[in-house]
Amino acid sequence: MRRHSQRPAVALAFGGFARVAALGLGENALQALAQGILAGPAALYLFAFSIQTIDYGASALNSTSPSAD
DSSP states (O other), X not given: OOOGGGSOHHHHXXXXXXXXXXXXXXXXXXXXXXXXXXXXXXXXXXXXXXHXXXXXXXXXXXXXXXXXX
């Protein structure tokens, strides 16, 4: 009996490590580049954009309140 709990669900869904290795070094390097190098800066940019959006909303709320001057 095979123990499937030792394998990740993604590997089971897409054919396992042998299928990934069969794609070759170039395809795997391109995937690593896209996930590792390009996804990191994209996530940081989107995070910074969301923080700016939240701050702009907070400053809009503060501008309607009476000033302390």
